[in-house]
Amino acid sequence: GAVVSQHPSRVICKSGTSVKIECRSLDFQATTMFWYRQFPKQSLMLMATSNEGSKATYEQGVEKDKFLINHASLTLSTLTVTSAHPEDSSFYICSAWTENYGYTFGSGTRLTVV
């Protein structure tokens, strides 16, 4: 089946620095990638939708200059948290969508900003 590889699984960074999270689709091409954020005991909240080769569409309340999404190829999408602050600490999950495979989720990245 389809697999999305997400890295890193855990990252700790200092306040004010930037962190990049990668999601790679293995053995299939992901034209659409969704990025979610999940706080403890909360739902997965959609942050943005990205389509290969075009700008990401951000949900209301998500700062596009803070959460930079790049989907430059059909197998790689990245989320960069810029100037991270403790309130950005969360669990970030990507999900690829294709007609053939439906939704395929990455394993998630636990970000801790200290």
Add this chain to the structure above:
Amino acid sequence: EDQVTQSPEALRLQEGESSSLNCSYTVSGLRGLFWYRQDPGKGPEFLFTLYSAGEEKEKERLKATLTKKESFLHITAPKPEDSATYLCAVQADTGTALIFGKGTTLSVSS
């Protein structure tokens, strides 16, 4: 506004004690309803997709059903390894992104 509500928030069962989890939804038009299992610190693991009222799907000890307003995930004779958070999500006519509920955290003790 499209919305998904799951209940209960947490459920504790003894091994072998069957029960059901509820997912009620409000969407402009339902393309599909999805059930996932999520273990701590992991991404969601796909269980079922249901598309129309009356549809049912089974997998081992799990059975999912769908009506026009809600879905149930029935767990028959659960085992400790069934302990996880179960997420319900809908895909609405208005887009492809899934809308998730908060989940039900299931704990099964032996």
